[in-house]
Amino acid sequence: MTETSDRIEQDAARDFTGSRRTHVEFRGIKKSYDGQTLVVKDLDLSIRAGEFVTLLGPSGSGKTTILMMLAGFQPPTAGEILLDGNPIHDLPARKRGIGMVFQNYALFPHMSVGANLAFPLEVRGIRAEERRERVERALGLVRLEGFADRRPGQLSGGQQQRVAIARALVFEPSLVLMDEPLGALDRSLRDEMQYEIRHIHQALGVTIVYVTHDQQEAMVMSDRIAVLRDGIIEQLAVPEGLYEEPESAFVARFIGESNQLRGRVCAISEEGDVCDVETDGEVLSALKVGRCQVGDQVTLSIRPERIKINPAAGRYTNEVDAVVEDLTFLGEQLRIRLAACGREDFIATIPNIVGHGGLVKGDSIRIGWTVIDCRALNHEEFGL
Amino acid sequence: MxxxxxxxxxxxxxxxxxxxxxxxxxxxxxxxxxxxxxxxMLTRSVYDPVVADVLPETLELLEQWDGRTLPSEAVFAAAAAEIRRAAAARSLGQVAGRVNRVQGGLRSAVTRTARELRDIEAGPWRESMTAIDSVWADPATWHAIQVTGERFTARHYANALDLQRLPDGSLAPQPVERRIYLKLFWRTLLVSTVITLLCLILGYPVAHLIARSPTGRANWLLILVLVPFWTSLLVRTTSWIVLLQTQGVLNDLLVAIGLVSDDGRVAMVYNMTGTIVAMTHVLLPFMVLPLYSVMRGIPPTYMNAAASLGATPVQAFLRVYWPQSLPGVGAGALLVFILAIGFYITPALVGGSDGQLISNMIAYHMQTSLNWGLAAALGGVLLVGVIVLYVVYERLVGVERMGLG
Incomplete structure (x- = not known):
């Protein structure tokens, strides 16, 4: 355990460029639209100045609602939101000074790109001369110099997206919210924009709260990711932390891929960090992550790429028999579907260095993995 | 092949x-x-063969007439013969009516002349006719025959625009007491503009409310807007009489709460007020529907975006919402305005004397004075006016941007 978490903390220190000052704070925020079901349940979250925090979750997890409350378009049902230590939840959106990039850009179609960018400056009463200068600078930031006279409708999706970002930044807010801004773009454009947003974030040092359902997008850009599910933050961590140390079966499934096995704890080590779990006749050693006692149901999570095929005997604590069910060639890696631990869909991936590694469908093999790569998580009760 | x-x-x-x-x-x-x-109809406004068909010879001979002195004996002879023939064929009435519109009093003179010419066998016709009625000694009479004798004529249009043709052929404004139509055109334009503005002021918030409502409620509200269409226009208009007349519901209410005294009841119907109130009501859906269809297409995120950029609600409305709703405003305003300009039933019922519009005058000439040529010309002027407005509008806004759908 210590080995990975050390690495994660180092990574966090390296990646996080902001200060330690708290910029945004949610305290006990609840939100209900109909007065009965809570879309956001008791949210506590503090975001530091200059940080890039992503709210990641499937649709209906409450991530957009949180953003709307922060932007000022939805009042929280309970709790308070602080910006630089001042409560803002009663302030109208226009007085919060928060930049926002909307899902469908929301560029004003009847105004030129330049007029769109000048709009926030105009309503703030900034002189025409300075306006022009700042619009020009903002367009330069998103590499759209010379586009000021075009109409949004004449631009491509990616260009519109950049205009939307420039407009959210042009009045120099210290906090910028982005609501699935790349959802409408195709894959390659999205990759490019992710890099660009990351670059802008580092160049300007603004705090960004980003909402997405795309875990890869979250991983690429974020300092920290809050994984949301049913209005609750399941886990808040740096990207590596989420991947390496998921604290729930949901996070393990949602971030990357994971083989999940159901089992019962049959022993816990003296130090309390390792437990033996019996699953379908096999006894596997796992990191004890969830709060569990002997006899409790747990969910084991094993990443496919951490599984070794035919390891030297005795090299790994956990070794089981498996039968190759299916092989899929994915270019840089090989995806192997195995029948193992009583399951038919146990997945292992191996790098494509040695071709198929001599494996063919129907082979009986041994597979193994370390204790560190096998996490015993609280058993998940679905539908809660 | x-x-x-x-x-x-x-x-x-x-x-x-x-x-x-x-x-x-x-x-x-x-x-x-x-x-x-x-x-x-448009043909009738410029083409009128009646007089030319009945008095062909007279008109041909009149071409040599100098226009100031009395026409020659030949002209009188031809006129007498043709008047007798027309009287026998019972087509003289139409001629008399047309000539009478140019020169008042000629209808009876022509009829009397025809009656008395029956007993006269031979000329000189000039003496006989001037003896029957002195109008025949007046060059204006012959001038009137000449004018009405043109098969293709602009006189209806001149009339419709309050112009008269002087004996020398030039156009001049009618004397003040005979100017009717231009004033009526202006009044119609003014009333239509007022009604259009009222419809916009009343309809805009309603359309916005419907456009922002969830689909189910929006459908109900739309039905409410459309309910008036399910009732006869006549019923709707007459119900305004019930509401607005001096002994009507509204006046009773005003008296009851003491706002006006019993003998100070307000005249709200059979005048311009009645016309404006009732027409605004009748035309309101034509404003709401195009506005609604355009507003439905304006995503609410625009207003959120404007707010997040620091705009006050007023700024957001004026700079972001209003410009985007303009195609709907244009379509609704054009629709209401054009309908108002040609509206007939409502002003006829609740307009009284000073609430009449140009279409009521057209109806009068169609049904009562039977001057179809003038009615057609008034309609033609109206049509041209609407087309001009449309072209101006098209230049300003662009029809392709108009949200009629």
């Missing part, structure tokens, strides 16, 4: 033909019920 072999029937073309056949009934219907009557 071999054409069909080299070019087999294009299936696409057949589809087109079938589509055309399906559209044909409507095209024919519009042709019969709209274009043909419109064409006939």
């Amino acid at each position: 071999a054409g069909s072999l080299r070019f087999p029937v294009d299936p696409h073309r057949r589809t087109q033909l079938r589509a055309l056949a399906l559209v044909a009934p409507l095209v024919i219907y519009i042709g019969v019920t709209f274009i043909a009557p419109l064409g006939t």
Whole structure:
């Protein structure tokens, strides 16, 4: 355990460029639209100045609602939101000074790109001369110099997206919210924009709260990711932390891929960090992550790429028999579907260095993995 | 010959033909019920053969007339013969009516002349006719015959624009007491503008409310807007009389709460107020519907975006919402304005004397004075006015931007 978490903390220190000052704070925020079901349940979250925090979750997890409350378009049902230590939840959106990039850009179609960018400056009463200068600078930031006279409708999706970002930044807010801004773009454009947003974030040092359902997008850009599910933050961590140390079966499934096995704890080590779990006749050693006692149901999570095929005997604590069910060639890696631990869909991936590694469908093999790569998580009760 | 072999029937073309056949009934219907009557009416406004057909010889001889002195004996002889013939054929009445519109009093003079000419066998016709009625000694009479004798004429249009043709052929404004139509045109334009503005002021918030409502509620509200269409226009208009008349509901209410005294009841109907109130009500849906359809297409995120950029609600409305709703405003305003300009029933019922519009005058000439030529010319002026407005509007806003759908 210590080995990975050390690495994660180092990574966090390296990646996080902001200060330690708290910029945004949610305290006990609840939100209900109909007065009965809570879309956001008791949210506590503090975001530091200059940080890039992503709210990641499937649709209906409450991530957009949180953003709307922060932007000022939805009042929280309970709790308070602080910006630089001042409560803002009663302030109208226009007085919060928060930049926002909307899902469908929301560029004003009847105004030129330049007029769109000048709009926030105009309503703030900034002189025409300075306006022009700042619009020009903002367009330069998103590499759209010379586009000021075009109409949004004449631009491509990616260009519109950049205009939307420039407009959210042009009045120099210290906090910028982005609501699935790349959802409408195709894959390659999205990759490019992710890099660009990351670059802008580092160049300007603004705090960004980003909402997405795309875990890869979250991983690429974020300092920290809050994984949301049913209005609750399941886990808040740096990207590596989420991947390496998921604290729930949901996070393990949602971030990357994971083989999940159901089992019962049959022993816990003296130090309390390792437990033996019996699953379908096999006894596997796992990191004890969830709060569990002997006899409790747990969910084991094993990443496919951490599984070794035919390891030297005795090299790994956990070794089981498996039968190759299916092989899929994915270019840089090989995806192997195995029948193992009583399951038919146990997945292992191996790098494509040695071709198929001599494996063919129907082979009986041994597979193994370390204790560190096998996490015993609280058993998940679905539908809660 | 071999054409069909080299070019087999294009299936696409057949589809087109079938589509055309399906559209044909409507095209024919519009042709019969709209274009043909419109064409006939517009023709009537410039083409009137009645006098020319009845008095051909007189008119031909009048061409040599100098226009100031009395016409020659030949002209009188031809006129006497043709008047007698027309009286026998019972077509003199139409001629008398037309001449009378140019020069008042001629109708009775012509009829009397025809009656007395029956007993006169031979000339000199000049003496006989001037003896029967002194109007025949007046060059203006002959001038009137000349004017009405033109088959193709602009006199109806001149009339419709309060112009008169002087004996020397030039156009001049009618004397003040005979100017009717220009004033009426202006009043119609003014009233239509007021009604359009009222409809916009009343309809805009309603359309916005409906556009922002969830679909279910929006449908209910739309039905409420459309309910007036399910009631006869006549019923709706007369119910305004019930509400607005001096002994009506509204006045009773005002008296009851003491706002006006019993003998100080407000005249709200049979005048311009009645016309404006009732027409605004009748035309309101035509404003709400195009506005609604345009507003429905403005995503609410625009207002959120404006707010997040620091705009006050007023700024957001003026800079972001209003400009985007303009196509709907244009479509609704044009629709209401054009309908108002030609509105007939409502002003006829609740307009009284000073709430009448140009269409009521057209109806008067169609039904009472039977001067169809003038009625057609008034309609033609109206049509041109609307087309001019449309073109101006098209230049300003652009029809392709107009949200009629």
